[in-house]
Every structure is written in structure tokens, then in C-alpha cells.
Amino acid sequence: MLEVEISGVKFKNPIIAASGTFGFGREFSKLIDLNLFGGISTKGITLKKRTGNPQPRLCEVYGGIINSVGLENPGVEAFLNEELPFLRRFDTKIIANINGFSKEEFVELAKIVSPLVDMLEVNLSCPNVKEGGMVFGKDPDKVYEITKEVKKVSACPVIVKLTPNVTDITELAKAAEKAGADAISLINTISAMAIDIETRRPLIKMVTGGLSGPAIKPIAIRMVYECFQKVKIPIIGMGGIMSYKDAIEFFLAGATAIQIGTVNFVNPNAVSEIQKGIENYLKNHGFESVKDLIGNIII
């Protein structure tokens, strides 16, 4: 009922932990059963270890949070040696979220990591780094070029993660598809800012950061819907999913699978609650499979 397939990779359910909100699974494994997830997208990794951005990196706003972690991560070697073997103990698909500061770095990472994981998620959308990330991801030509090169060397299917910080996200979706991406995931966080009126300083040291959580859901739904009209490859939708109802909206808008991020901080049990909710919804509405929901919006 809950099974979905993306480019030959079978997910036992369509719920994936969103990159950067779930570490390498280890921390949450003390609290919840990681086997509950259809997949886990790991914290974004880079070739070399990164310390990330200065504090404060986080602030809360109405219906969401702004973060500027800046891709702090232990580097690919530590990921492969220390984190991946742990994650492999669970019955869930492992998606490695990769980040480069040049095309060459993306290619290098894809070569090293792709034989060892189920899928790659090429993050062309991080708003919190000066080079790479969103800077590439805003330009359809760069999205095309990097996707194409990564596809050439990748031993596993490739997801391209898109940024919402553009006028027309479908241009990026089309570029990724044309370059051979197996799927796209959207949305990454939305560039945002908040100011403390007492100190008159920004609440994030880097001044701006990425907004996630319920506040961004309507935008994410719209973007999934628009991309669904324009590309044939599967879409993994995310942005503000807090409950099964939000998840269903994403499927109806055209998502084949969903990722849950910010909700993990609020309710670590969200994955099982959302899973049960989707199952009940399918039963109550006479659908046999989550696949029946994909793009099944009535306009």
C-alpha cells in the first residue's frame, strides 16, 4: 500500500528523513526505530570537513525556523568510515546528500559515494554557503551541467535537490531532467531574515538564513504542483510537513515521496504518525496505494 519506487529503488514507504534535520540517524536511533523510514537523506556532506557558520545559527519565526548551519559536516571520509556502516544496519534506503563548491567536487563525491549508497541527492540549493549550493542551483545551465557530469560517474540513481529561491523553479526541474536526473527533490529552505528590534541586530549571525517549517508549505506545494506539470521524472516533495494531512497534499500535488525535516525537532514520533495517517487516509478514501494519489488533484 505504501510502497513507492523511484528509478528502480524500492521504498517500503514514501517517508524520507530530510537532509540536515536527521544527522546521520545515530542521534535519533536512541529515540525512534529508524526502520520506520522509507529512506534517510543524510546530513549534507562535502569532500573536506567543514565547521559551518558562526553562532547564532538558528532563530524561530511564526510557523517556522531560520537556520544557517552552513554545511557543518565531518567530510566524506568520516561519513563512509564512521556513519554509513551504522546506517546500513537498518532496513531503510540511504540517500547521500552531496555538496560541492565546484563541478569537480560534485563529480569527485559522486564517484566516491555512489557505489555505497542507494541514491545520491545532489544539493544544488543550500542557501547558507557563499559558493556552490544555491549559487549553482539558481542557474539552469549550471544545474544541467553538474547533473550531467554527476550522472556520468554515478553508480546509483541521482536526485537533484532544487532551490525555491528563483522566479521559476520549473526551469531548474526541466534542466535537471534534461541532464538525466532520475528524480528531483524540492524544496530546500527559503532565503529569509529576522531582526531583534531591541538590539536592532539580525537574529542570525550571517544576517540571512533558510526558512523551513509549516510557514513554507503552501509555497512548496505550489512548486511541486508546477514541476509535476513540466517534468516526467518523480518528484520528492518537502517543506513544512507536520502531519499526514500535509503529506497527502504533497502527493496530490504530484510528489511520489516526501521528506520530513523540521517536524523531527518538534515531534520525533512524526514518522510513525504520518505513516499511520496516510494508511488510514488511503483506506477511508478507497485508494489501494499511495501511487493512486500522485498528482491526483482535481482542478
Added chain:
Amino acid sequence: MKLLDVEIVENKMIANGIYLLSFESEYLAKAFKPGNFVNILIEKNSIYPLLRRPFSISFVKENKVFIGYKVVGIGTQILSQKKKGDTLNVLGPLGNSFLVERFDGKVAVVGGGVGIFPLLSLCHELKKVGNEVDVFLGFRSKSDLFFVDEFEKVADNLFISTDDGSIGFKGNTVEFFKTKVGEENYRVAFSCGPKPMLSAIKSLNLPFKCYVSLEEKMACGIGACLCCSIKGKEDNMLHVCSDGPVFDIMEVDI
């Protein structure tokens, strides 16, 4: 570490804007070590406040867990209106704890503002294993005092400072602590308070170990989101929620 639904036993104001909340949890009361904190979901299905809020466990009594907190924003404001019988979802115990052992010499405990909360149970534990404990507490003013009776019962010496001099030493508690460092033979210090206070302690270059409990904005509280990172002394990243909140003052960049 567990996710628990707990029922509030009591939630009362104990000083100007300062509250003491208690709830029953045998698990937390048993698992708790001084320095640990919990991440409290103040309202279920709320989008503002959205995130959980971190609070130290001040102390436990039988199966009751006590949290002292100051009302500073939306979350603590809503928390202060909760009543006996209301439920809260609590994640904990989280973080590491203070080092409690028998030290060969006197122990200094220095607290400022809400940083005082986690230090009460620490003092009890330090006394239990046979230490002589001097306590230095800093408040803004006489009307802001809390927990003083409780510290009086456990401390060998209690020194109060207020910014306005309305009671005790006039000025900041670190200044006063500094004068005592010259006079007494402390072996170790423990501290929790606002960042400037901890930086002031660091700049004293104490000739003994000092452990401090730090605060940073937190989303997950368990080491997964990397929002609460701080730099270690070798430019390594440390996470206040999972590597801390207690650190050797020389190991962190504050």
C-alpha cells in the same frame, strides 16, 4: 533519553518573573544527573511557538522533577500560564552532567541569573560525597532573589551579589569570586550563567579546573541538527546539546 507525557504537579511564581514547575516522572527522577536538561514541547500542534524549549532540571525530589525558569518570550510566557493537571511532552534527560567526585580541597560554585537553576542539585551532590562548597550567586536586585534559602541549607558559605547593591556585595559576582580565589584554596569551580559572566571567569585564568554549563539556541536537543555548535579550542566543533552543556572552560571558545 525518552519522550514522555507528564502531568504538571505545580507551577508557581517564586520571584519576579521566575517560576518553579514540577511534574511527576519516576524515569527522569532516577535517570537525572546534575547538569542534564530536558526539551519541553510547550504546546502540542502549535506553530508558534513551534520548537521545544530547553530547560535544566533544577533538582528532583522523590519522583518529582523541578524546573526553574524565567519568563523571557513567547514559550516561557505560555508555560507560566500552565496549571496543575495540564500535560507537557518532555524529551530527556539530555546532555552531559557536571563532574561530581570528592575533590581534595574546596569547591567553588558560581551562578548568575537563570544559570543558578542547574547548580542547586549539583551542590547537593557535591556535599553528599563530602566536599566543602562555597557558593557565589549573582542577581540583578534584591527583588530578583530566588533559591537563596535552599542554597543556604547546602552551602558551607553563601555569597550573594546584586548589580544594584540592594543586598550582598554590590557588583558582579565574578568580581567578588575573584577576591575569594586569592584567599581560598579552591580545587575546582563550577559555573552557569550568562555568556559575559562565563567569559569573565575564563579571563581570570584560574589556577584550577573550571566547568561551565553553556546555552545555545537549540532545535533538536540531541545532536542531529547542528544548530547549537560552538568552536572547541582546536577549531573542532562541539555541540552544546550533546557534547555539553557542561564543558571544561579551557576547551571551548567563549
